[in-house]
Every structure is written in C-alpha cells, then in structure tokens.
Amino acid sequence: MNRKITIAVAALLLAIVIGGVVWTNRPEPPVTGAALPTFDYAAPDSWALKPSPRPPAVWEGVWDIDVVLLASEAAMVANDRIALETRRDDAAETLRDLAAVFEPAGPVYAPYLRAANPDADISAAVLTYLAADNRGRAFVVATDAPLPADVIAAIEADPLLRDRFAGVLFFGERGETGAQAPMVCSRRYKPEDGCVVDVDLRRNGGRISLASDGPVGGRLIDGFIPWLNERASKLAEPLGELEEVEIVEIRRPGETDDALDAEEN
Structure with missing residues (x-):
C-alpha cells in the first residue's frame, strides 16, 4: 500500500514539474489591440519631427537639402497594454536619436508610421512632404525600408523633382525584407553607380x-549643391490664388442711369 502511495505521489510531483516546464516555455501570445488611428500627414501632430522655423523655399534663397527620415524600427504597434501616448513618445525618442545622425545633411522631417501599414504611411507622408513642405528644395531620404512604388513613380514622373532628389541613405539590413529596391536617380549619377548609399550605425x-568616420551622406551629399547650381532648374514661386474681379461697365463723364434712360425715351 505504502509503495502505491509513494508511486502516486512521485507521479503527481513529476506531472507538476513537467507542467511547470511546459508553462514556462510556452510561446508568448501575440499582443493585439485596437487599430492605431490613420495619420493625416497634412496635420503637424502626425510628424515626430519637422524643422522650425520652416526652411526657405528654393525661390527665396539658395539650394539646400532636406532629409526625409523613414524608420520602420520606430513604427508604432497596436497594443492595448501600452497607452497610445506612450507609444508615440517612444517612437519620437527613437526618431530624435536617428535624426541627430542625419541632421548634418540638412533639416529633418520624420513622420510617425504604423507597423501594420508601413508602405501606405510612407507613401502618404512622402507625397505630402513633396506637395506641401518641399517647395523646390533638394532632398535625400534616410530609411531602413524600401521606398514604395508610388513614391518612386512620383519622382520619376517629374524631371525637376528627379534632378533634386539626392538619393537614399539606407541604414537597414541588406539581404532581408528591408533591402533597398532599385531606385530612380538624378541625372547626376551614372546608372552603374546608382544613388543608394549604405549608412552603418553604431548603437x-x-x-x-x-x-x-566622415560626414553622413558620402557621395550623395558631397558636391550635390554645386551640381544643382550648374545643372538644375529652380522652381519659380507659384502664383497666388485666382481672385474673381467684377467687370464694371465703362461710361463717359455724365453718363448716369437717369441720363441713359432719358436718351432711350
């Protein structure tokens, strides 16, 4: 009898131990949460970084270069356990640290991105920057992810925009999903050279x-402004909004409504 009890107790203890090991090594359940709100990149709060004051447009001064920073590593993940404001703060901190590396090349624009929709957000952010913030300035993209096809198509479709596109400073991992796709490049670069430069970061x-060592940007930034001065055309300042002007009838002196009525009668 005692032997049976001993075996039963040993079996129970063994089951408890095995259960504990299985529980400890279980895969973590995926963290799910409410979808993040869609960013409106026309609104300032959808950008972690924007230069202040606003850099001068090309028609207001000389050529200069902007940096558009697109960091998938700072993309925000849906998570009910962490407040949205905390996730925004964490993303902004990462983007500020990265921006400090690229700021020597020019003022930095860094949008918030959603991890679930990176391509859609990157496209919306870059196209909004080009429409509202670029104002004819040269620019370079610093990114750890491929540029979406519609961004490349927008650059390729506009010869003046293509000329002032300095290229891509790529700080992602080559050979993985973050590898940079083929790029459209300015006339400044030979096809065999391309316009993508790897940037190795130390953390x-x-x-x-x-x-x-050396300034960030390498051959993409070095000499780009002199090339623009010699080869590229600046955008002219856009005209203001059209104003409707009332057409006023022209009359000779003394031609009042009463005088005209008298003549007709």
Missing part, C-alpha cells in the same frame, strides 16, 4: 551614431 547604451 551603444541607447545612443546612435555613425559607425565610420
């Missing part, structure tokens, strides 16, 4: 810096 204690 240490939460700080991000260039892993190599």
